[in-house]
Amino acid sequence: MEKLNPEIKNQIENELLGTVGRRYRQETFWVFFLGAICIGGTVAWIIQLRKGLGVTAMRDYVSWGLYISLLFFFVGVSLIGALVSCVLRMSGAKWRYPLIRIAEAVTLSAIFFAGFMPVLDMGRPERLYFLITHGRIQSPILWDVIAIATYFIGSLIYFYLPLIPDLAIMRDKLTDAPKWRKKLWRWLAMGWEDNLLQRRLLKKAMLILCIVILPVAISVHTISAWLIAFTLRPGWNSTIMGPYFVFGALMAGTAIMILIIAKLRHGYRLEHYLTPKHFNNLAKILLALTAFYLYLNINKYGVPAYKMAKEERAVLEDLFYGKNAFFFWFTQIAGLVLPIIILSFKRFRQSIKWVVAASVMVLLGALINRYLIVVPNMLHPFVPIQHAQHGYATYNPTLIEWTITASSLAGFVLLIILLFKPFPVITMWEVTEEVEKRGEKEIGVENIITLQNIPTHAS
Amino acid sequence: MACGNNCTCNRNESGNQDNSRRDFLLKGLMGGIGAAFLSGCSGNTGSKSESGDKVNVLTHDGKLVAVDKSQVANFKPHISEEDVRKGIPGKKFVMVIDLAKCDGCGKCTKACNKMHYLPSNKEWIEVLEMQDSPEVSPYYFVKPCMHCDNPPCTKVCPVDATFKREDGIVAIDTDRCIGCRFCMAACPYSVRLFNWTEPVKPNIIETTPAAENVFQSKKGCVEKCDFCPHMAREGKLPACVTGCPMNAIWFGDANEDAVTCYDGTTAKLSQLLEDGGAYRFLEELGTEPRVYYLPPANRTYDAKEIKIEKEGK
Numbered sequence: 001m002e003k004l005n006p007e008i009k010n011q012i013e014n015e016l017l018g019t020v021g022r023r024y025r026q027e028t029f030w031v032f033f034l035g036a037i038c039i040g041g042t043v044a045w046i047i048q049l050r051k052g053l054g055v056t057a058m059r060d061y062v063s064w065g066l067y068i069s070l071l072f073f074f075v076g077v078s079l080i081g082a083l084v085s086c087v088l089r090m091s092g093a094k095w096r097y098p099l100i101r102i103a104e105a106v107t108l109s110a111i112f113f114a115g116f117m118p119v120l121d122m123g124r125p126e127r128l129y130f131l132i133t134h135g136r137i138q139s140p141i142l143w144d145v146i147a148i149a150t151y152f153i154g155s156l157i158y159f160y161l162p163l164i165p166d167l168a169i170m171r172d173k174l175t176d177a178p179k180w181r182k183k184l185w186r187w188l189a190m191g192w193e194d195n196l197l198q199r200r201l202l203k204k205a206m207l208i209l210c211i212v213i214l215p216v217a218i219s220v221h222t223i224s225a226w227l228i229a230f231t232l233r234p235g236w237n238s239t240i241m242g243p244y245f246v247f248g249a250l251m252a253g254t255a256i257m258i259l260i261i262a263k264l265r266h267g268y269r270l271e272h273y274l275t276p277k278h279f280n281n282l283a284k285i286l287l288a289l290t291a292f293y294l295y296l297n298i299n300k301y302g303v304p305a306y307k308m309a310k311e312e313r314a315v316l317e318d319l320f321y322g323k324n325a326f327f328f329w330f331t332q333i334a335g336l337v338l339p340i341i342i343l344s345f346k347r348f349r350q351s352i353k354w355v356v357a358a359s360v361m362v363l364l365g366a367l368i369n370r371y372l373i374v375v376p377n378m379l380h381p382f383v384p385i386q387h388a389q390h391g392y393a394t395y396n397p398t399l400i401e402w403t404i405t406a407s408s409l410a411g412f413v414l415l416i417i418l419l420f421k422p423f424p425v426i427t428m429w430e431v432t433e434e435v436e437k438r439g440e441k442e443i444g445v446e447n448i449i450t451l452q453n454i455p456t457h458a459s
Numbered sequence: 460m461a462c463g464n465n466c467t468c469n470r471n472e473s474g475n476q477d478n479s480r481r482d483f484l485l486k487g488l489m490g491g492i493g494a495a496f497l498s499g500c501s502g503n504t505g506s507k508s509e510s511g512d513k514v515n516v517l518t519h520d521g522k523l524v525a526v527d528k529s530q531v532a533n534f535k536p537h538i539s540e541e542d543v544r545k546g547i548p549g550k551k552f553v554m555v556i557d558l559a560k561c562d563g564c565g566k567c568t569k570a571c572n573k574m575h576y577l578p579s580n581k582e583w584i585e586v587l588e589m590q591d592s593p594e595v596s597p598y599y600f601v602k603p604c605m606h607c608d609n610p611p612c613t614k615v616c617p618v619d620a621t622f623k624r625e626d627g628i629v630a631i632d633t634d635r636c637i638g639c640r641f642c643m644a645a646c647p648y649s650v651r652l653f654n655w656t657e658p659v660k661p662n663i664i665e666t667t668p669a670a671e672n673v674f675q676s677k678k679g680c681v682e683k684c685d686f687c688p689h690m691a692r693e694g695k696l697p698a699c700v701t702g703c704p705m706n707a708i709w710f711g712d713a714n715e716d717a718v719t720c721y722d723g724t725t726a727k728l729s730q731l732l733e734d735g736g737a738y739r740f741l742e743e744l745g746t747e748p749r750v751y752y753l754p755p756a757n758r759t760y761d762a763k764e765i766k767i768e769k770e771g772k
Contacts, residue, residue: 052678053638054656063643063653123638123653123679127618130637134618141617141641232611232647232744382741383602383649386587386768389580 016424019268034414041407044400055400062378062395067121069370074114075224076249081107082217086210095444098273104159109415111152147220154213165429168192234311235377251289252366255359277444283355287343294336314380335365543668546624551713558755560707563599570702576661576674583684597765598755604650604684605748612642630670636680651683
């Protein structure tokens with residue numbers, strides 16, 4: 001493939017740089033809206049810190065509730081970065097290039113909140129540093145702390161490395177930006193001159209990181225699964241937990257990825273970069289993951305359900321036709337079976353609307369499923385619950401808990417938006433390079449070479 | 460006060476073999492911790508009236524002298540953080556609960572709550588109504604902490620706040636606990652309680668490290684039955700044992716192979732377990748509990764009166 005016309009390349013870069021620092025009315029609304037929820041959550045957290053965890057609905061039987069469910073959710077979502085920048089890379093999927101920075105932003109935000117949730121759940125958060133001063137390496141919590149920290153740093157580096165050439169472009173192009181920004185870009189670009197040696201080194205670094213980060217990513221979520229699998233409780237005491245969490249996480253992450261690129265596509269006017277091809281391909285991945293997750297669910301619930309051993313029976317009855325039956329069957333049917341059916345048809349896969357609808361269902365199912373993994377099991381311990389005080393034998397999250405939960409989710413989305421603001425959402429240099437090498441079709445972008453078709457909204 | 464010198468104090472009990480076995484714990488304990496120390500030299504206790512009881516004390520120059528009990532100050536030895544984590548030397552505490560005798564009166568719980576300044580909504584030792592299957596008759600089931608030898612709770616603690624001591628006790632250091640509640644999730648016996656709100660503090664001053672405090676409730680920390688180590692140090696029985704008029708709870712030292720119950724009867728542990736057909740609760744989990752149960756055969760109460768609470772109601 002011949003080199004791109006420098007003028008076209010220039011225009012592509014101008015277009016992609018158009019989102020940097022630009023204010024969008026809808027986006028501003030979301031930032032303020034999510035910010036307001038976060039402020040509400042902070043207030044709720046301060047109340048919780050002052051009065052103790054008694055303001056939550058957690059009690060001695062259900063000693064872990066929404067916060068830990070959300071921890072599992074966030075750790076799970078964070079796997080999307082590893083999926084896009086590592087698994088897709090190794091499988092040679094070239095259409096991943098426009099998605100890499102988005103996926104890493106989601107990962108960074110998710111892993112940040114994953115690290116934050118246990119602190120919210122702690123009875124004595126002011127003793128957090130005990131994990132370092134008195135840490136016991138035999139405890140899976142220590143493993144989790146180490147894994148989350150490693151993955152956070154790894155993801156930060158993976159977010160930064162492909163950013164270097166783009167920062168250099170910004171340094172060279174956006175000359176009318178405020179002085180401090182230019183200074184920051186110059187500093188962050190680390191003297192990138194786009195010569196062959198630099199490119200080779202950068203690509204080598206990215207390859208090494210891509211290989212290193214996959215086991216880290218998988219270990220992060222496996223260790224989270226072990227937090228419950230290492231107990232003797234009925235329903236938790238199972239070897240399936242690691243893979244069950246990892247694949248549920250990849251599924252939820254893919255669903256979130258689809259929703260975010262659907263929003264960005266129109267919000268940032270990236271229709272030429274995030275195309276139906278990306279939705280179609282992500283939908284195929286989502287189909288494979290939901291189908292596999294359904295298979296894991298059949299194993300997780302079906303195998304003990306056949307035996308109906310005494311201890312597990314109470315949990316299973318609760319899920320199958322007890323108090324949590326609605327949620328359980330929602331996650332299985334609306335969260336898995338229906339999306340599988342929808343995504344199985346090519347016609348639906350090629351329609352962005354249907355893919356988004358399926359992703360919403362998968363995501364809702366995944367969120368509720370995290371709750372179902374944690375809470376019902378705690379309500380059915382080995383020793384029967386008797387003479388329980390009011391509120392001890394049930395779990396109905398309080399307003400404080402819901403506020404903190406909502407604001408964590410809001411903060412997660414807000415952080416993603418804020419990560420998109422200072423940088424171009426699409427990795428400019430990699431996309432143009434790959435388009436030069438392989439053509440538009442394989443990367444999944446449309447009509448960016450024939451730029452005259454593009455409305456000049458970004459110049 | 461450092462106890463270096465005072466540790467040479469040793470109460471010689473060899474002449475009192477006819478003493479009730481009830482204070483069997485005393486003998487082993489006193490030597491180790493030096494509970495008594497000669498204060499006669501200070502002179503300020505000299506005005507006390509003589510009680511007539513003699514205590515053998517070892518002086519600085521190694522002589523054994525018999526002095527009157529009133530001459531010996533009520534000295535509590537300094538117990539360091541290390542002592543608390545290590546446990547009482549030479550001991551292996553064990554509890555035996557005779558389900559045939561338990562009539563569910565709940566006095567053990569009351570005594571325990573009184574000892575540990577617990578409000579009525581907290582129960583370190585719980586009395587449950589159990590029925591293993593619909594056709595068999597129900598029984599009362601007393602559930603303290605099992606103080607497992609393979610404790611699932613201490614394994615998962617990230618900061619060593621809950622730990623297994625050499626004397627068999629699983630203790631909690633509330634000065635260390637970060638409140639992650641992993642131990643609560645890990646405990647298959649649902650023994651552990653959490654202080655969700657600020658507990659009401661009694662008007663007492665604790666001198667021992669947190670893990671052997673009488674009052675262990677601290678906001679944001681976990682607590683549970685501790686086998687009353689502060690009593691064991693003094694050679695006394697836990698509150699639940701001395702509070703059970705049915706003699707259903709036995710407590711003692713497995714190394715000594717002896718357990719004692721409310722009325723002071725001391726039995727040979729191995730004999731009690733063998734004769735009673737003892738078992739341990741949820742043995743199949745492999746947690747190796749230190750609490751043994753004697754099955755509810757030949758009950759001393761009417762089992763038909765027991766009403767089983769339906770789960771979740």
